[in-house]
Amino acid sequence: MLPFEQGLIDMPSENVLVMRPIDSFGLHIFPASTVLEQGFKPINKALMQSGFNVEPRVEAQFELALVHLTRSKVESLGNIARAARMTDGFVLVNGAKTDGIESVLKRLKKIVAVEAVISKSHGKVFWFKAVTLPDWEDAAAMAENPAGFLTAAGMFSSEKIDQGSARLLPYLDGLKGKGADLGAGWGWLSKQVLALPDVAKLELYEADFKALEAAKINAADPRAVFHWADVTALPKPEKPFDFVVSNPPFHQSRKAEPELGKAFIKTAASLIKPKGRFLMVANRQLPYEATMEQYFKRWTVLEQDGQFKVFEATHPRK
Numbered sequence: 363m364l365p366f367e368q369g370l371i372d373m374p375s376e377n378v379l380v381m382r383p384i385d386s387f388g389l390h391i392f393p394a395s396t397v398l399e400q401g402f403k404p405i406n407k408a409l410m411q412s413g414f415n416v417e418p419r420v421e422a423q424f425e426l427a428l429v430h431l432t433r434s435k436v437e438s439l440g441n442i443a444r445a446a447r448m449t450d451g452f453v454l455v456n457g458a459k460t461d462g463i464e465s466v467l468k469r470l471k472k473i474v475a476v477e478a479v480i481s482k483s484h485g486k487v488f489w490f491k492a493v494t495l496p497d498w499e500d501a502a503a504m505a506e507n508p509a510g511f512l513t514a515a516g517m518f519s520s521e522k523i524d525q526g527s528a529r530l531l532p533y534l535d536g537l538k539g540k541g542a543d544l545g546a547g548w549g550w551l552s553k554q555v556l557a558l559p560d561v562a563k564l565e566l567y568e569a570d571f572k573a574l575e576a577a578k579i580n581a582a583d584p585r586a587v588f589h590w591a592d593v594t595a596l597p598k599p600e601k602p603f604d605f606v607v608s609n610p611p612f613h614q615s616r617k618a619e620p621e622l623g624k625a626f627i628k629t630a631a632s633l634i635k636p637k638g639r640f641l642m643v644a645n646r647q648l649p650y651e652a653t654m655e656q657y658f659k660r661w662t663v664l665e666q667d668g669q670f671k672v673f674e675a676t677h678p679r680k
């Protein structure tokens with residue numbers, strides 16, 4: 363907000379884009395018509411509920427754009443190049459040191475005339491007049507990863523099959539009927555479930571818009587249904603599920619957040635039939651046992667080693 367508060371840039375009266383804001387802090391200084399791009403469902407929903415105009419993916423022309431860095435440099439450079447393509451005036455880039463703002467600034471300085479840089483606390487904001495940037499958009503676009511699946515930078519485990527998800531593979535045999543994958547990512551685990559002949563339907567729930575778009579291709583199947591959704595806020599289904607599989611997220615920021623996994627366990631319990639099966643893998647150090655006990659009458663650890671543990675639970679408590 364400093365460049366505007368200090369009068370260093372004039373705020374256009376409309377046609378402003380803000381990419382990847384994580385909350386509504388400071389957004390009040392932008393014109394009411396400002397478009398926010400945020401593909402992570404819980405944040406998208408919170409911004410929408412605060413009255414903002416927010417889309418998971420934007421393609422339009424603007425007078426000014428502000429890009430917030432994400433934790434993936436390739437994704438951030440792609441966003442900056444896309445913002446520059448969609449903007450006629452200034453592109454501002456804002457980020458924390460821990461998100462790599464220094465190295466992004468260095469890259470940009472080699473190519474464009476950076477108008478100014480403001481540093482404060484552990485972050486920086488800088489801006490430049492929009493120009494065509496290198497092919498960073500292509501580098502950030504969906505492409506086949508070394509394992510043969512479509513992914514893009516910024517998605518969970520975009521380069522390789524996640525070891526945690528892979529731990530569930532030996533236990534999938536025998537799953538049948540209607541199931542759900544909570545936090546389905548770009549769809550590797552779902553694809554393995556859909557390879558089972560007795561699975562009649564699989565509902566994939568994923569908060570990351572882009573990852574879900576990838577899953578639609580990686581796990582394409584007439585039995586698959588794709589939901590861009592926040593698993594921690596799912597309504598109770600009309601008909602309960604025969605099984606749920608999940609490799610829940612354990613952080614949104616840099617630190618472990620077991621509360622997220624606990625909320626996934628609660629949702630799984632609310633989805634399955636009394637004799638339904640819930641299979642979940644987690645990092646070994648995460649304390650999910652008490653939550654399993656809270657929401658399921660029967661649960662067991664099928665396997666554990668130094669890195670992961672695999673849970674099976676049945677008989678959700680009412």
Ligand SMILES: C[S@@+](CC[C@H](N)C(=O)[O-])C[C@H]1O[C@@H](n2cnc3c(N)ncnc32)[C@H](O)[C@@H]1O
Nearest residue numbers: 518527545546547550551568569570592593611
């Ligand atoms: C550990 S990964 C699961 C990977 C996936 N099952 C696979 O086979 O590659 C967890 C996933 O949960 C998603 N996620 C995080 N918070 C979420 C939420 N509140 N609702 C739904 N999905 C969420 C993340 O975007 C991530 O894709």
